[in-house]
Amino acid sequence: MAQYAMVIDLQRCVGCGACSVACKNENNLTEGILWSNKITKTEGTFPYVRYHYLPTLCNHCENAPCVTGCPTKAMHKLKNGITMHDPNKCIGCRYCMFNCPYGVIYFNWEKAQKFWEDDEAVIKGCTASPKEQTQKVGGGAFPYYNPEREETLDGIRRAGVVEKCTFCDHRVKKGKLPYCVEACPADARIFGDLDDPNSKVSFLIGKYHQFRLKEDLGTEPKVYYIRSFSHTHYQSTKGGI
Amino acid sequence: MQGIKRSLWIGILSLGVLAGLLTAYKVFTTGLVVYAKTNILVWTMPLASYVFFSLTSSGLAFVSSIPIVFGIKRYGPIEKRTIFLEISVLIAAFVCLVLHLGSPLSAIYFLLSPNPASPLWWLGILYGIYLVILVTTFWRMHTAVHSKALGVFVFLIGIATSTMLGWLFGHPDGRPAFNAPYLTMYFPLTALASGLAAVSLVGSLGCHFACDTMSEDRATLYEDIAKLFGIVIAITLLFFLWRSVTGGVSATALQFGGFRRMLHSRSHHIALWLGFIVPLLLMALRSVRSTTWGKATASSLFLIGMFAERLGFLLSGEVMPMGPMAEGQPQFVSYAPTIWEVFVPTSALSVMLLLYTLGEWYLNLEGPVNK
Numbered sequence: 001m002a003q004y005a006m007v008i009d010l011q012r013c014v015g016c017g018a019c020s021v022a023c024k025n026e027n028n029l030t031e032g033i034l035w036s037n038k039i040t041k042t043e044g045t046f047p048y049v050r051y052h053y054l055p056t057l058c059n060h061c062e063n064a065p066c067v068t069g070c071p072t073k074a075m076h077k078l079k080n081g082i083t084m085h086d087p088n089k090c091i092g093c094r095y096c097m098f099n100c101p102y103g104v105i106y107f108n109w110e111k112a113q114k115f116w117e118d119d120e121a122v123i124k125g126c127t128a129s130p131k132e133q134t135q136k137v138g139g140g141a142f143p144y145y146n147p148e149r150e151e152t153l154d155g156i157r158r159a160g161v162v163e164k165c166t167f168c169d170h171r172v173k174k175g176k177l178p179y180c181v182e183a184c185p186a187d188a189r190i191f192g193d194l195d196d197p198n199s200k201v202s203f204l205i206g207k208y209h210q211f212r213l214k215e216d217l218g219t220e221p222k223v224y225y226i227r228s229f230s231h232t233h234y235q236s237t238k239g240g241i
Numbered sequence: 242m243q244g245i246k247r248s249l250w251i252g253i254l255s256l257g258v259l260a261g262l263l264t265a266y267k268v269f270t271t272g273l274v275v276y277a278k279t280n281i282l283v284w285t286m287p288l289a290s291y292v293f294f295s296l297t298s299s300g301l302a303f304v305s306s307i308p309i310v311f312g313i314k315r316y317g318p319i320e321k322r323t324i325f326l327e328i329s330v331l332i333a334a335f336v337c338l339v340l341h342l343g344s345p346l347s348a349i350y351f352l353l354s355p356n357p358a359s360p361l362w363w364l365g366i367l368y369g370i371y372l373v374i375l376v377t378t379f380w381r382m383h384t385a386v387h388s389k390a391l392g393v394f395v396f397l398i399g400i401a402t403s404t405m406l407g408w409l410f411g412h413p414d415g416r417p418a419f420n421a422p423y424l425t426m427y428f429p430l431t432a433l434a435s436g437l438a439a440v441s442l443v444g445s446l447g448c449h450f451a452c453d454t455m456s457e458d459r460a461t462l463y464e465d466i467a468k469l470f471g472i473v474i475a476i477t478l479l480f481f482l483w484r485s486v487t488g489g490v491s492a493t494a495l496q497f498g499g500f501r502r503m504l505h506s507r508s509h510h511i512a513l514w515l516g517f518i519v520p521l522l523l524m525a526l527r528s529v530r531s532t533t534w535g536k537a538t539a540s541s542l543f544l545i546g547m548f549a550e551r552l553g554f555l556l557s558g559e560v561m562p563m564g565p566m567a568e569g570q571p572q573f574v575s576y577a578p579t580i581w582e583v584f585v586p587t588s589a590l591s592v593m594l595l596l597y598t599l600g601e602w603y604l605n606l607e608g609p610v611n612k
Contacts, residue, residue, distance in 0.1 A: 072348075091343070094283040103566035103567070
């Protein structure tokens with residue numbers, strides 16, 4: 001069985017956020033939930049300032065604290081290494097959010113995508129109401145609803161349960177790449193089987209110095225970061241006092 | 242006159258219960274969005290209330306077990322009353338838990354899909370058994386059949402639940418401010434202090450309002466409890482202060498930022514001054530300790546302080562956002578409960594007091610105990 005992992009090449013990543021947008025579309029994510037997210041940091045003081053951008057998602061840890069802590073096995077590991085969530089078994093205790101050291105699990109505090117049920121037009125007599133718009137394109141949950149998400153998980157997760165990145169398991173099952181990988185215009189996300197020595201992820205992890213987030217916690221994350229973009233250079237010097 | 246007082250008391254408690262029912266309606270129709278929660282502050286006042294009530298109930302288990310486990314027979318006459326109070330407090334804890342969970346009906350999967358690696362699973366199972374054992378113990382006492390084995394079991398389960406709660410909070414390695422080995426000692430200790438406070442408060446005030454005079458034996462017993470309460474507050478205060486020093490002053494790790502922040506919070510000051518220092522001083526003075534109002538004031542203040550401590554403790558692990566959750570957020574997020582969150586402990590307290598009042602009126606809590 002394959003053991004899936006992702007390599008994020010920080011030299012290629014331009015921080016455009018296409019991964020986050022693609023993820024929201026593919027997985028029908030509601031407002032405030034970002035399975036594919038980022039950590040940004042500004043370092044230094046003017047005129048020597050630098051902006052860092054680090055894309056984040058569920059790390060699908062081998063020793064996942066969210067899985068160990070879940071009382072009903074709603075959060076569980078698939079044989080291919082993906083950390084998956086079953087909303088039917090979820091009691092909404094949020095212990096997984098508390099246990100996750102990466103801050104990548106979200107909770108549905110209220111009904112998702114509820115604004116699309118609104119009957120009132122934004123501009124009366126001019127625009128359609130969200131509900132009308134949805135009906136015009138076929139009556140799904142909302143106009144850009146992706147029914148393929150239902151193949152392995154609730155299409156839209158109900159209020160009172162958690163949700164997180166699944167490495168697009170519904171696509172992977174069909175031999176397709178996760179949608180964030182597909183959508184990345186810079187090919188900064190590389191996905192594959194860690195157990196296959198000839199896979200691209202194995203090649204990149206072996207060839208480049210890689211790091212994972214909070215490795216000291218022993219969670220064995222399956223998201224690896226390589227390289228770092230820098231357009232700057234400096235004249236060789238030993239400094240001075 | 243007595244009838245009017247009773248009706249007024251029941252009326253006030255019913256209002257509290259009604260607030261809980263309203264909250265339940267809001268939570269199950271609108272969602273947990275009615276609470277001041279975010280993906281950063283995932284556990285707030287409803288869970289803090291659960292921790293407060295469940296640990297108080299464990300503490301009551303320790304007190305009720307004193308005559309059986311430690312052979313101190315003079316605690317025997319309050320054993321049945323304490324067990325009933327324990328049941329009421331535990332039900333209050335369950336009220337908080339139901340109002341905290343997003344999908345409480347899925348709790349059936351505790352049995353259908355168990356995960357014994359999870360401290361939360363053990364806690365759920367243990368609390369279920371705990372309630373059954375408590376009701377059985379009370380019923381047997383009520384029918385004048387006393388079981389030593391059940392008494393010992395109540396004590397053991399009190400130890401198990403309070404230490405298990407330490408494991409539960411200490412489980413995440415990513416939140417080192419919640420130190421599991423420390424919490425597995427701190428929780429049973431604060432539980433015992435809370436249990437003694439609850440017995441002292443309910444026993445002394447209950448007798449003040451319901452009895453004409455307290456028997457000499459009973460007065461001596463409550464005096465003993467007050468002394469023990471004072472000693473336990475002092476030990477708990479030491480633990481509390483050392484935790485503040487190690488986690489808040491000497492620790493340099495980034496992850497202790499939230500804990501350091503909470504040392505300057507209102508909840509920390511309420512816990513320290515109102516919850517520990519003032520009750521300790523009151524219990525240290527014999528002239529105050531021997532009075533009903535002295536015991537009642539010290540116990541109430543300690544319980545208020547403990548409630549603030551449980552809330553501050555929870556928030557200390559959450560106020561500093563981590564990872565991508567910190568995007569666009571200040572270094573520390575602030576928390577103010579909504580009215581619906583305030584209704585959670587209010588309604589749980591009302592349920593507890595209502596049950597206890599009904600028990601006081603319709604069951605003989607002073608019933609004879611065959612040893």
